[in-house]
Amino acid sequence: MGFSNPSLKSIILWFVDVLTEAEDDHHHRRREPPGQGLSASVIAAFPTFSYQPDDNDPESNNQEIECPVCLRLIPKNVVVKILPNCKHMFDEECIGRWLEMHVTCPVCRRMAAPMASTGDKILESIV
Numbered sequence: 001m002g003f004s005n006p007s008l009k010s011i012i013l014w015f016v017d018v019l020t021e022a023e024d025d026h027h028h029r030r031r032e033p034p035g036q037g038l039s040a041s042v043i044a045a046f047p048t049f050s051y052q053p054d055d056n057d058p059e060s061n062n063q064e065i066e067c068p069v070c071l072r073l074i075p076k077n078v079v080v081k082i083l084p085n086c087k088h089m090f091d092e093e094c095i096g097r098w099l100e101m102h103v104t105c106p107v108c109r110r111m112a113a114p115m116a117s118t119g120d121k122i123l124e125s126i127v
Helices: 006-028 040-045 092-101 118-126
Strands: 048-050 079-082 089-091
Touching (some): 079 092, 089 092
Antiparallel strands (some): 079 089
């Protein structure tokens, strides 16, 4: 079925364009309110360790890795932090500053604060 009426066709095209823009806007929207970071106590509770490249991993070539926040190389023996839900690793200072303003991982956007496991929720409901 063709549209012979030019004004009807332009209305339909406008409507499709509006719907497409709304859908694109929905997909690119932030998942967190701006400036709503985690508390210092939550950030401090994330696991930390001294970074050492895996000598047994042939792909690492004993090289430094890049911090996804500041994009600088993380040298050996620097303290790094791991986010518990996604296991991404960051320079401790960089991720600390990031998490003061954000509640998600800068790489995958999963919630950074530890989520209670199903077992924890069951125990909480019993106690």
